[in-house]
Amino acid sequence: MDEKSIPGSGSGPSREAAASVPTDETDRLISSSKVEGTAVYNTQGERLGTVLNFMVDKFTGQVAYAVMSFGGFLSLGEAYYPLPWKVLTYDTRKRGYIVDLDPSELEGAPSYKWGEEPDWSDQAFSRRVHDYYDLPLYFGAH
Amino acid sequence: MDEKSIPGSGSGPSREAAASVPTDETDRLISSSKVEGTAVYNTQGERLGTVLNFMVDKFTGQVAYAVMSFGGFLSLGEAYYPLPWKVLTYDTRKRGYIVDLDPSELEGAPSYKWGEEPDWSDQAFSRRVHDYYDLPLYFGAH
Numbered sequence: 518m519d520e521k522s523i524p525g526s527g528s529g530p531s532r533e534a535a536a537s538v539p540t541d542e543t544d545r546l547i548s549s550s551k552v553e554g555t556a557v558y559n560t561q562g563e564r565l566g567t568v569l570n571f572m573v574d575k576f577t578g579q580v581a582y583a584v585m586s587f588g589g590f591l592s593l594g595e596a597y598y599p600l601p602w603k604v605l606t607y608d609t610r611k612r613g614y615i616v617d618l619d620p621s622e623l624e625g626a627p628s629y630k631w632g633e634e635p636d637w638s639d640q641a642f643s644r645r646v647h648d649y650y651d652l653p654l655y656f657g658a659h
Numbered sequence: 660m661d662e663k664s665i666p667g668s669g670s671g672p673s674r675e676a677a678a679s680v681p682t683d684e685t686d687r688l689i690s691s692s693k694v695e696g697t698a699v700y701n702t703q704g705e706r707l708g709t710v711l712n713f714m715v716d717k718f719t720g721q722v723a724y725a726v727m728s729f730g731g732f733l734s735l736g737e738a739y740y741p742l743p744w745k746v747l748t749y750d751t752r753k754r755g756y757i758v759d760l761d762p763s764e765l766e767g768a769p770s771y772k773w774g775e776e777p778d779w780s781d782q783a784f785s786r787r788v789h790d791y792y793d794l795p796l797y798f799g800a801h
Contacts, residue, residue, distance in 0.1 A: 543780035546723055549691040549713040571691040571715065578722035578744040580715060581688055602720040638685035 544609060549573070556613030557585050565616065565623075569597055572637060582646070583614065587623065596628040599635070601652050625649075686751065691715070698755030699727050707758065707765075711739055714779060724779075724788070725756065729765065738770040741777070743794050767791075 541548040547555070555568040566587035571580045582599040605614045618626075627646045629635055635642050640654075647654045683690040689697070697710040708729035713722045724741040747756045760768075769788045771777055777784050782796075789796045 541776065543778075545716060545718065546714040546779045547717050549694045549715060552691045552715070571720075572688040573691060573694070573713065573715075573722060574687060575689050575749045576687065578713075578725075578747075580720035580722075583720075605720075607717045634683065636685075637688045 556611070557587075558608070558611060558613055558615050559619070560615060560617050562611070564613075568614070572599070585616070596630060597634075598623065598626050598628045599646055601647055601650055603652055604650050698753070699729075700750070700753060700755055700757050701761070702757060702759050704753070706755075710756070714741070727758070738772060739776075740765065740768050740770045741788055743789055743792055745794055746792050 541551050549571070552568055552571050557565045557567060559565055566585050569584040569586045572582040572584065573579070574581050580602050582601060583605055585598045585600055587596060587598060600616060604616055604618070606617070607613075608615050616623075627635075627642075627649055637643075644654055683693050691713070694710055694713050699707045699709060701707055708727050711726040711728045714724040714726065715721070716723050722744050724743060725747055727740045727742055729738060729740060742758060746758055746760070748759070749755075750757050758765075769777075769784075769791055779785075786796055
């Protein structure tokens with residue numbers, strides 16, 4: 518979408534400031550329709566890739582995974598890495614996510630190729646991903 | 660999109676079943692790219708409208724609002740209602756969200772028209788929406 522100014526949707530004193538905010542993404546919130554393409558960096562600030570999508574728990578409203586695409590990274594070819602939410606830290610300054618993983622860790626991480634999306638409801642799959650990142654399985658109720 | 664039969668969305672040995680599962684939506688998870696169009700019902704099971712998008716907290720990964728479009732509902736014209744997540748209950752059987760609000764409650768609810776999206780970062784706006792639904796403000800840190 519284009520970055521149109523939105524004249525005074527605002528209440529409050531700072532109308533002018535409010536008007537310059539793109540409303541589908543704020544400091545805090547992002548529209549589900551705009552998630553795709555959010556940048557992903559490593560802790561050294563190198564851009565690794567982008568977010569493909571979030572997988573959202575329909576019951577709790579909590580994002581379970583962010584799927585990252587690392588295109589041609591380490592000549593692995595474009596691949597998609599489902600990262601449990603806890604692996605990610607949002608960096609306001611960089612306007613993207615930081616993953617605290619080094620390349621060798623990513624290399625062996627669970628991933629899939631385009632068109633070969635995993636069965637997200639397969640508990641063995643969830644367990645494999647969470648085990649890889651040393652996290653307890655997200656779904657208590659699963 | 661189309662309503663394919665979902666034979667045993669199960670894990671375990673049944674590979675064949677797993678292969679036929681539409682993987683961008685499971686019993687539990689939905690892709691951010693597929694949120695749009697999820698049905699919304701009232702408690703009487705009447706279809707009110709559909710989800711336009713989710714507004715996701717970039718830091719916590721929690722959905723703050725689901726924006727519902729109620730097209731021409733009560734001759735109000737197409738309007739968008741940001742509903743705090745807690746107002747929604749996902750109904751597995753109906754494959755949609757239930758909002759426990761009667762029409763008169765919706766009529767006065769905060770909403771906006773297409774192209775007049777609110778400033779989501781405006782705390783006064785957040786407060787107004789949450790007050791309307793008798794909920795504490797979502798953002799402790801806001």
